[in-house]
Amino acid sequence: MTSATMNSQNAPNDQHNVQLWLRGLLGWHGLLALAALAGIVWVWNSGDLARWLQILSSVLLAGTAVASLWALRLLGRHHKNGRILSLGINYLLFLFCLVASLHRLNAFVGIDSLADTFPRGLPFLGLIILAYFIGAAADRYEGQIARQQAHRQARKWLTIIGIVGFLLAVGILNALATTARSLTDGVLVGLLLGMVVTAVLLWAAWRQPMAHYFKSTNADTEMLNGYLFLSPNLLGFLIFFAGPLLLSLYVSFTNSDAFGTSDWVGFDNYARILNLDIAQLDTPDQLANEVLDTKIYSELNRFTLFGSSYVVGAEDALFWIALGNTLKFVLLAVPLSVIPALLLA
Structure with missing residues (x-):
């Protein structure tokens, strides 16, 4: 049987599978949009959240x-x-x-305890x-197949013993027991379920049959790969720089x-x-x-100034002191670090 014949036989199956996954994506995005809208209602009816957190959660x-409704519309139009x-x-x-599940499992706290x-x-x-x-060292025994295999077997088993021993030594059993006890947490179960569902849908939408169905080009694939590699840096910028900056701006009001x-x-x-x-003094020591x-x-x-003494009062003196120290640092430290580097370049 030729490859062309096999491909022609697999084509209907791929088409059927794509249709099933497409229905799943449509249902998922519809459900996600409804859940997000319900979440907004819950956020504003909850009195336990700070106002900035309510605003941020509502925006997200x-x-x-x-985005889900727009994806639903575009997916429906293929x-x-x-x-x-x-x-x-x-x-x-x-x-x-993923991050919320790790937080719920106290994994980030566990990393600190790993130091002990x-x-x-x-x-x-x-x-x-x-x-x-x-x-x-097995490569040194070229032509001695038995000796090479012995070295590779020793490497395999020593590696397995080392990995298992390391995990047991650092307390992996306690971590697994804690994780098992945490599975009674409904929020954690929901997060893990969401992680599994999104992972499966990602796999389904990324596969080649789905790409062919939507007539995606190589340029589209390259664009997705580019965004995928860029995402850690971009998300880090949004979460650790832009996000706190905007939050600080809101808090300032x-x-x-x-x-x-x-x-x-x-x-x-x-x-x-x-x-x-600014007030004028009768004497400099007043x-x-x-x-x-x-x-x-x-x-x-x-x-x-011009023989007269003045005193400057500030309602928030610490702000002006901090501003002055910052200006001194910029005017002194930055040139001293940049100019020598430029001269040595």
Whole structure:
């Protein structure tokens, strides 16, 4: 039987499977959009969340709902951008479920505790390194097949013993027991289920039959590969730089103390930190509380201009001190580090 005949026989099966997976994707994105909208309602009916967290959660959920509905529309029209959008949504959801599951399992706390048990596993790591050198030594016995096989067998078993011993030494059994006990947590089970579903749908949408069905080109595949490799850096930028920056901007318009609830105060914080008062002194040594309202202002600096002495008061003196220190650092440290590097380049 020729390959062309086999391909022609497999084509109907592939077409049928693609149709099934497409129905699954359509149902999933419809369900996801409804769940996101329901999540927005829950967020604003919950009194336990801070206002900034309510806003952030609502924006993310609204974006998920809109993106899912748009993917649903494009997939229904068999447009290739629907597949691309579906891959992006499911990829981000998979990462979210993965990180949230690890957090729920206290895996990040467990990494800290690994520092206490890691030294017990060092001998087994040494065994793995020894296995590597034993396997590498097999190449010296060219033509001696029996001896080469003996070296490779020794490498295999020493590696297995080393890995198992290392995991047992660092407490893998305790970690597995803790994980098993955590499976009674409904939130964790939901996150794990979401991770499995998104992983399966990612696999289905990425496969070649699905790409052919949506008439995706090599350029589309290269674009997806590019975004896939770019995603760790891009997500890191959004989560650890852009996200905190936007959150700080929002918090600056509230009276948040980072613990309790916060209220919107508009530009009051900016008015307070920028509020300055300059008063003339009769003598350079005159007390600041004689010319400044010390209930509002703290003495920031004194200066003399055209023979007259002045005192500068600030409602938030720490802000101006920090700003001055930052300017000094920029003016001194940056040139001292950049100019020598340019001269040596």
